[in-house]
Amino acid sequence: MNQSEYLKIIKLAKTAVSEYRNWGEDEIVTEQIIQPKIVKGGQKMQSKNIEQAKNAEQQLNELKEKIINCSKCPLGKTRLNAVFGSGSAYADIMFVGEGPGYQEDHEGQPFIGRAGNLLTKIIEAMHYTRDSVYIANIVKCHPMQNPENPELRSNDRPPTPQEMSACHPYLDEQIKIINPKVIVTLGASSTRALLKTEELMGKLRGNFHEYNGIKLMPTYHPAALLRNPNLKKDVWQDMKKVMALLGKKA
Numbered sequence: 712m713n714q715s716e717y718l719k720i721i722k723l724a725k726t727a728v729s730e731y732r733n734w735g736e737d738e739i740v741t742e743q744i745i746q747p748k749i750v751k752g753g754q755k756m757q758s759k760n761i762e763q764a765k766n767a768e769q770q771l772n773e774l775k776e777k778i779i780n781c782s783k784c785p786l787g788k789t790r791l792n793a794v795f796g797s798g799s800a801y802a803d804i805m806f807v808g809e810g811p812g813y814q815e816d817h818e819g820q821p822f823i824g825r826a827g828n829l830l831t832k833i834i835e836a837m838h839y840t841r842d843s844v845y846i847a848n849i850v851k852c853h854p855m856q857n858p859e860n861p862e863l864r865s866n867d868r869p870p871t872p873q874e875m876s877a878c879h880p881y882l883d884e885q886i887k888i889i890n891p892k893v894i895v896t897l898g899a900s901s902t903r904a905l906l907k908t909e910e911l912m913g914k915l916r917g918n919f920h921e922y923n924g925i926k927l928m929p930t931y932h933p934a935a936l937l938r939n940p941n942l943k944k945d946v947w948q949d950m951k952k953v954m955a956l957l958g959k960k961a
């Protein structure tokens with residue numbers, strides 16, 4: 712094939728792509744024709760173009776390297792694994808919890824213990840999957856009551872304000888890279904840190920707030936739901952508001 716034939720084919724392909732885009736099919740086209748590998752776990756990219764997407768994955772990987780090597784606060788000395796976050800770099804929803812617990816510290820993944828299983832159920836009830844949203848924490852390393860013994864169960868504690876402010880810039884970078892449409896803060900630690908308030912969860916949850924220009928919905932932490940299942944209905948009300956904002960039916 713000579714150069715002009717080659718250019719003609721590229722032009723035809725570009726026209727076809729822009730026609731699909733006019734029909735709102737740009738995700739399908741970019742997934743299937745241009746870059747099939749970018750979409751993990753069968754997830755469709757969510758309303759972001761492919762260049763942003765590639766960049767976002769790369770940027771998250773670079774940030775992850777920094778966190779793995781971080782010792783900006785004392786938690787860095789006692790953790791087994793830093794827990795960066797998981798999910799899609801193109802997520803529309805970002806869930807932000809408090810900090811890794813025993814199991815997360817051991818495996819380096821967020822929300823994989825009992826509270827994590829409940830969070831997974833909530834995400835699935837919203838017609839998403841763990842891979843299509845993003846899950847992170849306000850601190851990336853396990854806050855322990857007895858930091859001498861990471862093998863102890865029930866050794867968790869909330870992060871201190873100092874630990875949270877040391878780690879907060881990493882979360883801000885994650886938010887900037889992913890640029891979600893909604894942030895859902897789980898529990899008082901992340902909610903209060905992001906909204907810079909001491910207000911009670913009962914007052915804060917259920918209404919949209921804003922963080923760096925992004926809608927933020929505070930709701931109860933799944934661990935609180937395990938202790939008090941009556942709170943489940945409140946969380947579901949809050950998640951229905953998030954779904955409505957994203958144009959999803961409950």
Ligand code: SF4
Pocket residue numbers: 778781782783784785786787788793850851852874877878
């Ligand atoms: Fe660094 Fe955050 Fe871990 Fe502290 S909690 S050592 S700031 S990554």
Ligand code: URA
Pocket residue numbers: 808809810811812815820821822823824826827848
């Ligand atoms: N609780 C959290 O807040 N985050 C986790 O990753 C696990 C449990």
